[in-house]
Amino acid sequence: MNDNQTAPITPAKTKSEKQVIEINELRKGFGPQEVLKNVSLQLFNGENLVVLGKSGSGKSVLIKCIVSLLKPEHGTINVLGENVSELTSDGLGEMRKKIGFLFQSGALYDSMTVKQNLEFPLRRIKKDLTQQEIDEKVIEVLENVGLADALNKMPSQLSGGMRKRISLARTIVVDPMIMLYDEPTTGLDPVTSDEISSLINDVQKKYKTSSIIITHDIECARTTANRVIMLHDGEVYQEGELEKFEKSTDPLIKSFFK
Amino acid sequence: MKKFSPVIKGIPNLQGAKKHVIRLSEKTIEKTVEANSFFSEVASVFLFISCTIKESFSRDFEFREFLRQCFQIGYKSLPLISVTGIIMGLVLTIQSRPALVNFGAVSLLPGMVTISLIREMGPVITALICAGKIGSGMGAELGSMKVTEQIDAMEVSSTNPIRFLVVTRVLAATLMIPILVLYADGLGILGSWAGANIKGDVTFILFFSQAFGHVQFLDFFPAFIKTFFFGAVIGLVGCYKGYTAGRGTESVGIAANSAVVLSSLLVIIVDLIAVQITDML
Known part of the structure; x- marks a missing residue:
């Protein structure tokens, strides 16, 4: 996968019409502040959907509602045909096994080494694996993100970009069907941002994932997007192919695509 | 004709009455919000404890x-507890000796x-001591895990954070603190022997035979049982404060601080209850 980082990056065009996530009329607020007002969207099988928007527009809240870290006040979220709000705690656990979530901060477990961080979800989700199979899988995903030599390091010994890569490795180690990226390139230099963006494409190709990428980094969107949705004031402002956004004369969209 | 103006004691005129009613309403709302937040906090504590108890009996125990x-709670507290235990015995002996000498009851x-x-x-x-060391550690660790989304990451990877983080810590504290207490008691008696030898001369065997000659089962057993409750209280408070910390870095400090204060206070309250129960035996 390292070879692909230097190659020209083109998003995979593997979209089929099968929906893996369907959100209808989603509303979520915190106290008097209404963050998501009426959001409806679909994620199709195999596509990279980029959700753009200013800070505070409700992008992160949207994907936290998908994995039920936050409970929506109104609306339905269907993931792989199941209504998330109707799932029991066991059902929710099973659904989460199929979803990988890359947190903005990386969220690596500070008290564990990189190897232990990767083993953590693997031991709990794929319980039938032997220690040898676990070791092989850990090495494989670390090689995929180009950090095989970081196996025994602690998270505190890693740079911001490395933490993001390890966090991505921890997410893909359990072979998720859906990936949710929460601002994957925030706080990184342009070179590392490009590397992470190309990794997102590589993950899509290799693991055949469908992804929602939350970002306000246009370069990341250009690199990874098959389709783009822009959120503004808690609502879907514009939806379509990247070219449509690039050519738009709307002042708000233009301010993003300068 | 004289214009009618309602004058009630304390409410001089209609305009004043309106302001008074508004002020009263604001205060009522304020107090209602305070009461609501108090009751929701109490409910949240009970929910947390019931979840912890439920997950303690889960099949997937994180052994x-x-x-x-x-290891963290027990072994890593040994140096601190050693020093505390020895000094406790030494100080008690040095302080008590003059009073007993006056009555000729040094034996x-x-x-x-x-x-x-x-x-x-x-x-x-x-x-x-453990409330300070372990309670603050748990509050700060879980608080920072909350702030850096590590608890969310755990939840998303199909792991119950209560089972992994809370149950293990509460049970470890419940089990380790009684052991640390026994260890501190032992070192305290050794410290007492050392203290007795500063101004007197008493052999090790004589001191211990005199020491344990007076100890009965009811001196030891209730005191030992209450240490399990001390451990559970310290573990639960530390974990609760950390687990329910806010999102900012400031809340980590607040969680650690309030974990120490509340668990120390609860240790004293549990001790008071235990003493009352022991007294009835």
Whole structure:
């Protein structure tokens, strides 16, 4: 996968019409502040959907509602045909096994080494694996993100970009069907941002994932997007192919695509 | 004709009455919000405790993490508890000796110090030290895990954070603190023997035979049982404060601080209840 980082990056065009996530009329607020007002969207099988928007527009809240870290006040979220709000705690656990979530901060477990961080979800989700199979899988995903030599390091010994890569490795180690990226390139230099963006494409190709990428980094969107949705004031402002956004004369969209 | 103006004592005119009613309403709303937040906090504590108890009996018990926590709480507290235990026995002996000398009852010194160490000083001082060390550690660790989304990451990877983080810590504290108390009691008696030898001359065997000659089952057993409750209280408070910390970095400090304050206070309250129950036996 390292070879692909230097190659020209083109998003995979593997979209089929099968929906893996369907959100209808989603509303979520915190106290008097209404963050998501009426959001409806679909994620199709195999596509990279980029959700753009200013800070505070409700992008992160949207994907936290998908994995039920936050409970929506109104609306339905269907993931792989199941209504998330109707799932029991066991059902929710099973659904989460199929979803990988890359947190903005990386969220690596500070008290564990990189190897232990990767083993953590693997031991709990794929319980039938032997220690040898676990070791092989850990090495494989670390090689995929180009950090095989970081196996025994602690998270505190890693740079911001490395933490993001390890966090991505921890997410893909359990072979998720859906990936949710929460601002994957925030706080990184342009070179590392490009590397992470190309990794997102590589993950899509290799693991055949469908992804929602939350970002306000246009370069990341250009690199990874098959389709783009822009959120503004808690609502879907514009939806379509990247070219449509690039050519738009709307002042708000233009301010993003300068 | 004289214009009618309603004058009620304390409410001079209609305009004043309106302001008074508004002020009263604002205060009522304020108090209602305060009461609501108090009751929701109480409900949240009970929910947290019931979740912890429920997850303690789960089939997927995190045994490795439990052992790691036992090591962290038990083994890593040994130096602090050692120093505290020895000084406790030494100080008790040095302070008590002059009073007993006046009554010609120095031979009662080992028994008196041992009983006060086993019944009260050992359990309470050790629990308070642990509340400071372990309670703050749990509050800060879980608080920072919350702030850096590590608890969310755990939840998303199909792991119950209560089972992995809370149950293991609470059970480890419940089990390790009684052991630390026994260890502190032992070192306290050794410290007492050393203290007795500063101004007197008493052999090790004589001191211990005098010390344990006075100790009865009811001196030891209730005091030992209450240490399990001290451990559970310290573990639960530390984990609750950390787990429910806010999102900012400031909340990590607040969680650690309030974990220490509340668990120390609860240790004293549990001790008071335990003493009352022991007194009835």
